[in-house]
Amino acid sequence: MKTLFCQLLLGTVAVSQLQASQPRGLKDIPDPDPAVQQAGFVVPEGFEISLFASDPMLQKPVQMNWDGQGRLWVVSSSTYPHIKPGAPASDQLVVLEDTDGDGKADKSTVFAEGLHIPTAVIPGDGGAYVANSTELIFLKDTDGDLKADERTILLSGFGTEDTHHLLHTLRHGPEGLLHFQQSIYIHSHIETPYGVRRLMGGGIWEFRPETKRLEIISKGLINPWGLEYDRWGQTFATDGAGSEGINFIFPGSVFATSPGAKRILRGLNPGQPKHSGLEIIEDPHFPEDWQGTLVTCDFRGNRINRFKLTETGSGYTSTQQPDVLASNHRAFRPIDVRVGPDGALYIADWYNPIIQHGEVDFRDERRDHIHGRIWRLSAKGRPLSKAPNMASADVPALLEHLKSPRRWDRHFAKQELRARGAAQVIPVIDEWAAKLAQEDAGYAHTLLETAWAREGLNAFSPKLWRELWATPDPRVKSAALRILSHRWKELPGALKVLESAVTDPNPQVRLWALAVLADMKTPQAFNVAVRVLDHPMDENLDFLLDGTAREQVDLWFPAFQKGTVKLNDNPKHIVFALKSTGRSDALTPLFEIVKKGKLAPEDVTAVLGMAGDAADAAQARQMADM
Numbered sequence: 001m002k003t004l005f006c007q008l009l010l011g012t013v014a015v016s017q018l019q020a021s022q023p024r025g026l027k028d029i030p031d032p033d034p035a036v037q038q039a040g041f042v043v044p045e046g047f048e049i050s051l052f053a054s055d056p057m058l059q060k061p062v063q064m065n066w067d068g069q070g071r072l073w074v075v076s077s078s079t080y081p082h083i084k085p086g087a088p089a090s091d092q093l094v095v096l097e098d099t100d101g102d103g104k105a106d107k108s109t110v111f112a113e114g115l116h117i118p119t120a121v122i123p124g125d126g127g128a129y130v131a132n133s134t135e136l137i138f139l140k141d142t143d144g145d146l147k148a149d150e151r152t153i154l155l156s157g158f159g160t161e162d163t164h165h166l167l168h169t170l171r172h173g174p175e176g177l178l179h180f181q182q183s184i185y186i187h188s189h190i191e192t193p194y195g196v197r198r199l200m201g202g203g204i205w206e207f208r209p210e211t212k213r214l215e216i217i218s219k220g221l222i223n224p225w226g227l228e229y230d231r232w233g234q235t236f237a238t239d240g241a242g243s244e245g246i247n248f249i250f251p252g253s254v255f256a257t258s259p260g261a262k263r264i265l266r267g268l269n270p271g272q273p274k275h276s277g278l279e280i281i282e283d284p285h286f287p288e289d290w291q292g293t294l295v296t297c298d299f300r301g302n303r304i305n306r307f308k309l310t311e312t313g314s315g316y317t318s319t320q321q322p323d324v325l326a327s328n329h330r331a332f333r334p335i336d337v338r339v340g341p342d343g344a345l346y347i348a349d350w351y352n353p354i355i356q357h358g359e360v361d362f363r364d365e366r367r368d369h370i371h372g373r374i375w376r377l378s379a380k381g382r383p384l385s386k387a388p389n390m391a392s393a394d395v396p397a398l399l400e401h402l403k404s405p406r407r408w409d410r411h412f413a414k415q416e417l418r419a420r421g422a423a424q425v426i427p428v429i430d431e432w433a434a435k436l437a438q439e440d441a442g443y444a445h446t447l448l449e450t451a452w453a454r455e456g457l458n459a460f461s462p463k464l465w466r467e468l469w470a471t472p473d474p475r476v477k478s479a480a481l482r483i484l485s486h487r488w489k490e491l492p493g494a495l496k497v498l499e500s501a502v503t504d505p506n507p508q509v510r511l512w513a514l515a516v517l518a519d520m521k522t523p524q525a526f527n528v529a530v531r532v533l534d535h536p537m538d539e540n541l542d543f544l545l546d547g548t549a550r551e552q553v554d555l556w557f558p559a560f561q562k563g564t565v566k567l568n569d570n571p572k573h574i575v576f577a578l579k580s581t582g583r584s585d586a587l588t589p590l591f592e593i594v595k596k597g598k599l600a601p602e603d604v605t606a607v608l609g610m611a612g613d614a615a616d617a618a619q620a621r622q623m624a625d626m
Contacts, residue, residue, distance in 0.1 A: 029353055030331045032371050037351075040329040043377070044322060046287070050103055052346060052376040057108035058094050060372045061348040063169065063336050067123040068390045068412040070341035072096040073111070074348070075118040075130060078369040081163050082362045089116035093130060093139070095146060096374065103342070103376055112139050112148040119168035120180060124415060125209060129178060131167040134158050136180070136207070155207070155214060159186035164240075164357055165202075169225055172411070174233045175483065176418055176456025178207040181237070183223040184257045190214055200259050204237065204249060210458055220255030220264060221247065225335070226278030226296055230309070231407075231445070232475040233452075233482050234316075238275035238296045245269020246294055246307050246318045251485060251515040252544050262550065262582075263543060268318035269307065273298040277336040277348070282407035285343025285378070285385050295324055295345065297334035300355065302327045304334055304347065313538035314507035325377060331368065334375075339408065343385030344378040390416040395428045402449040403442060410449055418456040426459055433464065444471040448479050460487045469497065474506035481512035488516055495520075495528065502532045511540055518548040523559035526552060527566070530573040549580035557581065560589075571598045579610040586610075587619050 030036075034054050041049050053072075064074040077091040092115060097107040111128065120131035127140035127148070136155040139148035158167045165183030173179050182188060183202045190197045192214045199205070203219040204227065218237075224247075226238030235249040242256060244267020254261045275296040282291060294307045303326040309316045325334075325347070333355060336348035351371040354360055360367075378384070388401060390412050398420075401413035417425050433450045436443055451464050465487070468480040481501060488494040494516075501513035510532050517529040529548060532541060549556075556577070559565035567573040571593050578586040590607045593599060599607070 029366060030329055032331065032351070032368075034373060037327070037329045037332060037373070040327050040332070042323075042326040042328075044324065046380055047377055048380050049325065050376050050378070051373060052098070052103065053096050053105035053108070053374040055371045055373070057096065057105060058372050058374070059092075059370055060350060060352075060368075061336070061374065062118065062350070063120045064338060064346070064348050064374070065122040065170070066338060066340060068415055070098070070387055071123075072105070072338075072340070072346065072374070073121050073123050073128055074374070075115070075121040076372060077115075077117045077119075080117050081357055081367075083116065089114050091115040091118050093118065093121055093128065093148075101342075103344070103378070105374070109146045111141070111146060112151075117163050117166065119166045120170040122170040122172060122178070124172065124418075126419065129154075129170055129209075131158075131170060131180060133166060134160050136167065138209075154209065154212070155190055155192070157190045158182060158188045161185045161187065162357075165223060169227050171227045171229075172415070173206070173235075174229050174479075175452045175486075176414060177486075178209060179217070179227055179235075180205050180207070181221075181224045181227060183221075183225075184241070202255070202257060208458070217251055218249045218253045218255070220253075220258035220261065222257050223274075225276040228278040228280050228294070230280055230292070231282060232448075233479040236278065236280075236294060236309075238278050239267070240274050240276045240299070242267065243270070243272055243274055245272035245275065245305075245320070246296075246309070246316075248315045248540075250511060250540070250544070252518055252547055253540075254543075254547070263546065265539070265543060268309075268316060269320065272320070273301050273305070275299075275305065277334070279337045279339060279345070280407070281339065281345075282405075283339050283343040283385055284406060285382055286345075287379065287382070293321060294318075295337050297337060297347075299333045299335050299350070302330065302332045302334075304337065311508070314511040314540040315538070331371075340376070341385070341387035341408065342378075343406075343408075344376050347375040347377065349373040349375055387412075395420060395425055396432060399429060399432045399450070399453075402453065403446050414449070414453045414456050417453050422457040422459050425457060426454070429453060430461070430464075444468075444473050444476045447471070448476050451480070451483060455483060455486070460490050462491050465491060474504070474509050477501070477504070477506070478508045478512045481509065481516055485512070485516045485519055488520060495525065498525075499528050499531070502528055503535060505535075507536070507538060507541065510535065511544065514541065514544045514548065518544065518552070521552060521555060523556040523565040526556040526577075527568065530567055530570075530577055533570075533572055533576055545576070546580045549577045550582065553581045553583065557583075557586070572600075572603065575599060575603045575607060579606050582610065582613065584616050584619060591619075591622060 059078050060076045061074045075093050079091050093112040095109045095111050096105040098105050116133045118132050122129050130137050135153050138152045140150040162185040165185045167182050169181045171179050188199045193212050197214050202221045204217045206217045207214050221239045223241035224237050225240040237247045237249050247267045276299050277297045279295045304324040306321040306324050307318045331351050331353045333350040333352050334347050335350045338346050340346045352368045354367050398413045401409045498513050517525040578590050
């Protein structure tokens with residue numbers, strides 16, 4: 001009996017181990033032949049898909065970005081999900097090139113190796129920025145052989161609690177700053193020249209390399225792995241573990257799972273699959289109805305989705321469009337998408353039949369550590385785009401590319417201007433901007449691109465900013481305020497400008513005015529911020545003002561108690577600010593306002609609701625008497 005019991009026990013353990021390592025629904029391993037995989041694609045009418053690059057040219061692509069020469073930089077990790085103890089770090093950064101322009105990579109160069117689960121790369125500033133586990137590093141080739149021979153640690157202290165939540169998704173913002181993401185389980189403590197920056201959980205970082213200034217733009221999301229900016233500088237993100245599609249990002253926004261969050265915002269597409277990567281189509285190679293739409297990867301569903309944005313209040317609504325691509329091949333795992341130098345859409349296929357991280361053993365033999373592909377989706381019968389040679393262009397020619405309807409041209413023109421340096425560019429850029437014809441239809445957007453180009457050189461111009469602010473287009477005014485969120489200390493009379501901006505007829509302009517006022521962190525700025533209540537509010541506006549009132553209460557509330565900040569002597573302003581604090585000492589002035597009978601019924605209800613949560617015993621009795 002004892003022997004039989006032991007056999008049964010061992011058999012039960014073996015079955016349990018097998019079940020634990022068996023991904024649900026996976027009974028066999030699909031054929032890894034790229035031709036077999038390509039045959040399984042469902043391509044929209046009018047499009048075709050081809051293979052740009054495959055193993056052994058690269059393995060397990062994680063993130064990719066182009067450079068201005070049309071080369072594709074890809075970080076790859078065959079180590080993921082976990083390095084074996086004692087094994088050397090062996091992951092790579094490879095550079096793929098299509099030297100003959102036939103739509104297929106014919107050259108692959110290992111720019112750097114010995115990396116440890118690299119999760120992001122973006123070329124720039126004469127090298128490449130790489131997220132390498134706990135560090136953001138800069139790799140540079142000093143002798144022209146396309147191999148890194150210098151490695152600099154720019155930032156360190158990012159958490160490493162979970163390897164698919166590491167620092168990732170490097171992107172250049174429209175003004176040239178670097179943005180990147182981290183996910184829910186990561187706890188980061190970063191030493192910077194401006195003090196320690198801490199992010200406990202998911203969020204989005206912003207980094208200016210030349211000054212080493214690092215800031216948090218947004219908090220939350222579960223496993224954000226997509227980040228992009230539209231034509232006017234508005235920011236959007238996708239979530240690889242959340243299920244709400246596109247998320248609208250603005251400074252101070254907070255989403256699900258942010259530790260200690262009192263309130264959170266939701267995504268624009270509740271009930272959507274989990275998404276990785278994000279691209280905005282703005283290239284003449286694609287049909288008109290694709291322009292401005294967002295493309296992202298449903299890596300679990302083996303397909304690529306597309307969404308169309310519509311401005312609504314201070315934010316957006318997002319409507320799903322027909323799929324960009326689908327596959328019946330279970331190992332097709334699209335995780336990043338980028339428009340290439342020819343205007344086609346390039347898709348990083350991590351290629352793996354197993355994607356589970358916690359449910360499947362790290363050493364499961366069915367994990368694929370070898371394969372990886374880059375696919376290329378193009379429109380049949382439409383001419384491909386041609387990328388200009390930025391490196392050989394002089395500064396005036398580069399500036400002319402800022403007028404281009406093509407996103408690629410504008411982006412890499414700004415990158416090349418940054419590389420030339422302020423001393424060479426600034427005198428020319430100012431003279432060029434002064435000659436722009438205001439009657440041209442694209443004048444305001446070109447002026448905005450010019451201001452962004454200056455920002456990339458870390459050279460703010462108050463004169464140019466005021467010209468931007470004077471344009472009637474609210475999209476440009478919102479983008480101007482985005483710039484001001486970094487530069488308000490350098491603009492004389494900034495608070496006066498914001499007094500106008502916070503009461504602007506356009507709600508998105510008001511939202512960005514609130515963001516700048518929140519960054520000022522003064523009682524006077526908060527006194528201006530509450531004036532937004534004099535205009536129609538929506539969820540984003542209410543969220544940002546409420547969060548500012550709560551988080552900066554120790555700045556403005558003492559000034560209010562002393563009478564040096566009066567919140568405009570407006571009961572509505574005072575009630576909103578005081579109830580946002582949730583503090584019992586805010587109830588005394590609130591009760592006085594209620595007693596005077598100056599509040600609308602809904603404001604009285606809000607005060608009493610807050611009192612129910614915050615009142616002490618004496619205040620509860622006072623509330624009962626009232």
